[in-house]
Amino acid sequence: MKELNTDVLIIGAGYAGIAAAKKLREAGKDFLVLEARDRIGGRTLTENLSSGATVDLGAKWVGPTQHLVWEWIKETQTATYDTYDQGKNLLKFGDKISAYTGTIPKIDPISLIDLGLAISKINRLSGQISTSEPWNHPKAKEYDAMTLATWMDKHLWTAKAKHLFEIGIQTVFAADASEISLLFALFYFKSGDNMDTLISIKNGAQQTILKGGTQGLVKKIAETWMDKIHLNEPLMSLTQSDEGIMAESAHLRVKAKKCILAIPPVLINTIGFNPPLPQQKAQLYQRMPMGAAMKVYLIYPTPFWRELSFSGQIVSDEYPLKVTFDVGHADTDLGILLVFVEGNDARNFIDLEEQERKKMILERVEKIFGHQAANPVQYLDKCWTEEVYSRGCYTGLMGPNTLTQLGPQLRVPFKHVHFAGTETAEKWSGYLDGAISSGYRAASEILSQN
Structure with a gap:
């Protein structure tokens, strides 16, 4: 087992962990990042498909008031484009299909x-x-x-x-x-x-898409200090003493003065803490299950719905298709339709074989858009409940009597351990902006102690 020493150890290389590392680096602090996955980005995942499309299988959009993400976009000179929002939206309710404009269906x-x-x-x-x-x-x-x-x-x-x-x-x-x-x-x-x-799309959380994807953005932020990030190293144990912490993964033992945990709450109780987590914190993490989200991409030779004066947006009452968006851009002739399956629908849908899932989605899209929708050049779906190091998306949720009883524990440090992650954010909790602000906050807590 290799032994390393640093000032601050960050667990998790998603947006929160990378934000914390960025702030510590700018302050001249030595740090290391342990990441369980074989990649950085956390709940962002961008793939370049064989059809030529670039798609975000995880977090996708940026809204106009998500100022911290926009700072990163400007810093990295990342190009963006607006979600296609022209033409008529479609509502399928019962046996009737009707057209409307704006956010609220007709x-x-x-x-x-x-x-x-x-x-x-x-x-x-x-x-x-x-x-x-x-x-x-x-x-x-x-x-x-x-x-x-x-x-x-x-x-x-x-x-x-x-x-x-x-x-x-x-x-x-x-x-x-x-x-x-x-x-x-x-x-x-x-x-x-x-x-x-x-x-909403216009002036809303679904307004802007990043060329190169949201994972591409976080890669740009971290590209000059990737040597500080150790991939494929899920944290197994974390021991605290008066001097600091010692963390162990399968291959590394890291000693540090401080630690930032920047992982989904549902994963925190999988770590062996010595001494144990305070009981209220442990109870909180037991009661913050992740949402269930499944994204389905249908890639077509062209965005044929635009030629029919449709926006590509569907609201439907028929399982599993409830909401769709046109997320293609002008750099390609491809039509890229994004279908969301969420909540209990997602948990049930993922249990089906992929061919059955594809058949069900295409039948429902064809029913609304016509025969052109029946033959995409590529079908791809992704269910985040299957991701071992997320166990769901978009965020950790709270059922009744959790926020009032245990919520005050969300951001409270435990000895030398500080807590980040979008769930701990006050602004844009559950979103990329919230993840960044949480990483900045946790790093600031540590910097203020020196």
Whole structure:
């Protein structure tokens, strides 16, 4: 076993870990990064396909208020393009397919009013939440005791509005409304500005795509100090003493003064801590399961839907296809359609054989777009619940009575160990921007002690 010494050991080379390393490097601190995977990027994964398409199998978009990501984009001179958002969107509900423009599907007036009021209510409630201490809201315990689905049952009156609201929730959280607490949902919406921002393309979380992908961006940030990153080294144990920490993987023993854990909460309890994690922290990580997200890419010779004056955006009530986006750009003639399968739908869908999954998706897209949709030049899907070092996407979630009881432990250091990761962010939690800010914060905590 090789022994190494450093000032700060960072566990995890996703956006949070790389952000922490970047800040420490700029401050002149010595550091090392241990990464369990054979690559950096964490929950970002960009692939260049045989069809010629470049696709993000993990995190994809950047919104206009995700300022830290934009700083990296400008620093690396990374090119971007806007998500295609022209023409008519399509809604499939029951046996009817209808066209609409804007974010909210065209439905009957009563259901439309119902849906609009519910979104306004959730935005108003989330606007009252402190993202630094959501558990201190006067109604925090009341909100945290119920699921978001319970709130929906009380405030949505029409079946169509409730169904469309649920699709929006699945798209944002990669989970069903019954899986998360109302307080956690309100915190999450406020963290990303509001619900409107999180479900929108224009001026929203789905506005901008990076050429070369989101993994390409983090590679550019780290490219001059890749020698500091040790891949294929999942952390097995972490021992603390008065002098610092000693961490062991299969091949390395690293001694450091400080440590930053920048991995999904669900993985933290897999590490052997000595002394053990404080019981409230251990309980918190037991109660933060990951969402379930599956991305399906359909690559076509051309974006034929554009010629038909369609945007490529579908909202559907038919499993497994619920939401699609056109994510192609002008540098290629290819049509790139991204299909999301999320929440319990994703958990069920991944259990099917790939040919069955492909057949189901293509049948549903063909039903909406016509026969041209039946024969893509390439089909690719990716389920993040199968990723051993993520166990899901997009983020760690909280069910009832977790945020109020254990949430205050999220960012609290444990002796020499500091905690990063997008789940710990106050702004843009669950997104790339939140990951960067969390890495910066954890590094700042360590720098402030010297």
